[in-house]
Amino acid sequence: MFLRRIRGIFSNDLSIDLGTANTLIYARDQGIVLNEPSVVAIRQDPSRGGQKSVAAVGDDAKQMLGRTPRNITAIRPMKDGVIADFTVTEKMLQYFIHKVHESKIIRPSPRVLICVPCGSTQVERRAIRESAAGAGAREVYLIEEPMSAAIGAGLPVEEARGSMVLDIGGGTSEVAILSLNGIVYSNSARIGGDKFDEAIINYIRRNYGTLVGESTAERIKKEIGSAFPGNEVREIEVKGRNLAEGVPRSFTLNSNEILEALQEPLTGIINAVKKALEQTPPELGADVAERGIVLTGGGALLRDLDRLIEEETGLPVIVAEDPLTCVARGGGRALELMDERGGDLFTVE
């Protein structure tokens, strides 16, 4: 314990957005220092009796996703915003923490604040906490993602006025109404970027009889994905394995098709937002109606998603600046505020 404290002097306080798709680390006084996919490639060595070792983490591992030989497995240890594989998550965190302290000779032991989905259970939170402690963290704090996202987006959460934030991550979409540094209402739908990809894969298989991988689906989503019909129709050429012929085939998709493919997950998100607005106390609802909903998270980058929500709810919708890093930045700021104003500022566990 004492040693950890000494090592802590040489470590930076970190805020980690341990997301399903990407892990972002914000180091205090430095900004975002790491943004890598939450993917770990594990090598199983048959010569050592099947002993497992980490082959790659992050960007390198993501490139291996779906392209690995038999002895390597590229896995995503997070699912639906929570830990699916405890040991691998711990290894991944360890790698990331070391990576941001690369130049340090002494093994880092930082204070770590991790953002968790507000719908996560006690068991899931404990898993994240222990995983971070196992990765070398000196102290672990947990903060709920919408709060962190709101702080990161620059919402005036300390005011006695309702602020609504919709954070669409890789695994979950969090919608919350905040006021006076606290969460008044929160709802978490296990719909996110992964579900969008899944929907695209299913659509292509159904309509084109072709199988595409996750990476391809993600590329399609980023390039031509859209949540609201626009004037401009974009196209993309993709290659996949034709299920009938069994050979790779090339075909062209357009943005309207993707819009159609994404209807189901988008409806889920819209429903979560509408439910939140229904449950919001009227005073706070009026504040939200006047000022609008703020979108954060990687999902907010889906083209015209703000316009879709705007049309569905009739409220102004704003995409935060740099929505991908909002949660990590907000966590970092929460750490600073905790030091400045005391630990009970936010509902940090």
Place this chain on the structure above:
Amino acid sequence: MSALPKHEADSVVSELPSPKGPGARLKSAREAKSLNLEKVAAQLHLSNEMLMSLEADDYGNLPARVFVVGYLRNYARLVGLPAEAITQALDHFLPVEQEPVIDHSKAAAGSRSGSSRATLGYDSGNLFIDSKRRSFPFFKFLLILGAAIAVFWGWKQGYFSDVLNGSQSISQQFKPVSQLPLQNAADSERGSETGSSQQNESDSFNQIALPESSAEIVDTEVEATDEALAELAPAPVAPDQLAPVPVIQVPVIQDPVIQDPVNSDLDINELDSVEPVSPVVTASVAVNESVETMQAPAAQEASVASAVAAGQPEIVLSLTETCWIKVRDSAGDFRMNNNYEAGTVKTFTGTPPYNILIGNVGGATLTIDGEPFDLSGYTKKNVARLVLDPGNL
């Protein structure tokens, strides 16, 4: 809410007279497209007042920066202006530094500068009780530092040695409990006196003026101490059980010494009050001495008389092995408190009685006027503890 075709938007941009504020630029673009304010407000889901404030670049009436940026971006998209250029222009009118959440230093200083919105943020920031929380460890540190200084100062001033002496004077006070029967009632007063320099005189005076009836008193006392011992004997002294012993003894012994009940009461009170301080040593010494007292009351009387006549007997401590010696006389003039090597010979030159502690008692010999003094009665686990008053032997 349909955006303009691209070529049309470009022509609008080129026709702009490039006014200063982003709101004004958007207003010009809107007017160029002949859109009225109400229609745009409805499309952006904003109130007319907010849109007018936005176009007038009056950001004091608008919510936090994040909202303003979002409104501008949506507005720019609607009228076909490049959103990035508009939001960059905003930086001149609404710098990022004015964000209430970001600017903690101003919040701490209670600064009122900036817009009304920002001020609201600062005010709510001041509501936190952070100053108390943060200063608490500082006060705790000050308290600990103060306590440490007080202890050090007390030690330098010898306060603690006074306390130790105090505990010795307590043992002196307690000693007369066993000696009371041999001495005059006035002797019991000696226990309550702290100035022990007069003790010898009072001792000699009392013993010389010993009344005729003292023999009877001694007899009754012998019985009384018998009772006291009978009470003590079956419980062979676990240290924690010894503590209450003096309290038991006092009323028993008090009976024969009814000459001065007031003083006796005083003694009892004092004993009660000092009981937690009085060490186990005093109890054992008291018992030992009362045993001696029983053995030869008459002989003691005689030796006391001779001692008075001959002056102070010579007490010599000689060591054959290395021993830990702690001796302090009643006046505080003579002290030994160290590890003494074999071969050391020390003559006690202070004012009796002496409070003596001898470690490794096997290697120490105590002689009084050349007569060896038997320490075995006072020894427990090779450590002798006793209060030695040669005048009373």
